[in-house]
Amino acid sequence: MEVAVLAVIFGSIFGVFYLYFSTRNKERLALIEKGADASIFMKGHSKNDSPFWKVFILNLSLLLIGIGLGVFLALTLEAYTTFGDAIYPASIFLMAGIGLFVGFTLTKKLDKE
Numbered sequence: 001m002e003v004a005v006l007a008v009i010f011g012s013i014f015g016v017f018y019l020y021f022s023t024r025n026k027e028r029l030a031l032i033e034k035g036a037d038a039s040i041f042m043k044g045h046s047k048n049d050s051p052f053w054k055v056f057i058l059n060l061s062l063l064l065i066g067i068g069l070g071v072f073l074a075l076t077l078e079a080y081t082t083f084g085d086a087i088y089p090a091s092i093f094l095m096a097g098i099g100l101f102v103g104f105t106l107t108k109k110l111d112k113e
Contacts, residue, residue: 054110059103066099067092 031040070092077087 055107058106058110059100062099062103062106063096064099066095066097069099070095 071088073095074088074091077083077091081087
């Protein structure tokens with residue numbers, strides 16, 4: 001039974017990706033046959049965009065810093081207040097969210113340069 005569920009999950013994921021890429025390919029071929037310029041496929045990609053790996057590393061590092069600060073904040077709050085164990089996920093998610101927001105802001109600033 002578990003094998004059937006696993007096969008259905010992976011089959012569904014494969015089906016979604018297959019339909020996405022095959023449909024995109026057919027649309028592009030139809031546009032090329034009609035004489036459309038190939039530059040329309042690169043819409044939204046400018047040459048001065050930051051590389052993906054820089055953005056990924058920046059956001060991942062700020063996320064991990066946020067998680068570390070969240071654990072530290074939870075330990076500090078637990079030691080000096082009467083909050084229960086619910087402070088751990090709350091502070092971790094709060095600080096991770098702040099880290100991702102800072103990463104988003106820095107990524108926007110990095111793309112402008």
